[in-house]
Amino acid sequence: EAQVTQNPRYLITVTGKKLTVTCSQNMNHEYMSWYRQDPGLGLRQIYYSMNVEVTDKGDVPEGYKVSRKEKRNFPLILESPSPNQTSLYFCASSLRGQDNEQFFGPGTRLTVL
Amino acid sequence: QKEVEQNSGPLSVPEGAIASLNCTYSDRGSQSFFWYRQYSGKSPELIMSIYSNGDKEDGRFTAQLNKASQYVSLLIRDSQPSDSATYLCAVNIRQGAQKLVFGQGTRLTINP
Numbered sequence: 001e002a003q004v005t006q007n008p009r010y011l012i013t014v015t016g017k018k019l020t021v022t023c024s025q026n027m028n029h030e031y032m033s034w035y036r037q038d039p040g041l042g043l044r045q046i047y048y049s050m051n052v053e054v055t056d057k058g059d060v061p062e063g064y065k066v067s068r069k070e071k072r073n074f075p076l077i078l079e080s081p082s083p084n085q086t087s088l089y090f091c092a093s094s095l096r097g098q099d100n101e102q103f104f105g106p107g108t109r110l111t112v113l
Numbered sequence: 114q115k116e117v118e119q120n121s122g123p124l125s126v127p128e129g130a131i132a133s134l135n136c137t138y139s140d141r142g143s144q145s146f147f148w149y150r151q152y153s154g155k156s157p158e159l160i161m162s163i164y165s166n167g168d169k170e171d172g173r174f175t176a177q178l179n180k181a182s183q184y185v186s187l188l189i190r191d192s193q194p195s196d197s198a199t200y201l202c203a204v205n206i207r208q209g210a211q212k213l214v215f216g217q218g219t220r221l222t223i224n225p
Contacts, residue, residue, distance in 0.1 A: 033213075035215075040217065041217070042201070042215050042216060042217040042218060043157070043201065043215040044215075045212060045213065045214075048212075058212060059212065059214075090156055090157070098145070098205045098212065098213040099144070099145040099164075099205055101147070101159045101162060102147075102149075102157075102159070102203075102213070104156035104157050104158070105156060106155075106156055107155075107156050
């Protein structure tokens with residue numbers, strides 16, 4: 001089944017404890033991105049990747065890191081999480097870029113205490 | 114002005130009626146427009162994409178694009194309770210660094 005998977009789905013952590021949210025797609029898509037969704041602010045792009053080893057900042061990249069060592073995986077790293085990073089996170093992929101349909105993962109609900 | 118604007122709603126429509134959702138955008142150079150549906154607690158899923166001026170129909174859904182007015186809309190005919198969701202407008206903004214920008218979404222409720 002063609003899909004985008006994310007792990008974990010739910011995470012409660014404490015300030016400053018490094019964490020990684022994994023994202024994987026099995027559709028051989030070139031483009032992958034991370035969004036966060038907050039009430040009243042909608043979906044905002046954190047980082048995106050046009051292809052392996054090519055990443056770029058979105059609208060809200062502060063406090064996040066990403067890497068794209070393999071085509072299928074695009075992990076999101078929070079080196080030192082803070083409470084303002086409490087949010088619902090979505091990974092998405094598309095065939096080539098932002099002109100194509102984005103396929104979203106199921107979401108990761110992160111709480112930073 | 115926000116790059117992509119939608120009325121947050123809630124928009125309440127009786128079952129069987131036409132639901133009309135609207136979106137405006139700021140970048141005249143935008144070429145790609147999308148409507149996503151998001152059920153509560155779920156991830157967004159694509160309903161329609163539109164790239165040219167005019168109407169595009171897919172089943173009960175019609176997307177309308179007017180680039181001169183910087184306006185894109187989604188019509189849902191014969192609305193069903195299962196259409197109750199938040200509808201997100203997304204526009205590929207090309208000013209400066211290219212990016213896909215989502216509106217805040219319109220919450221739609223279909224009343225039986």
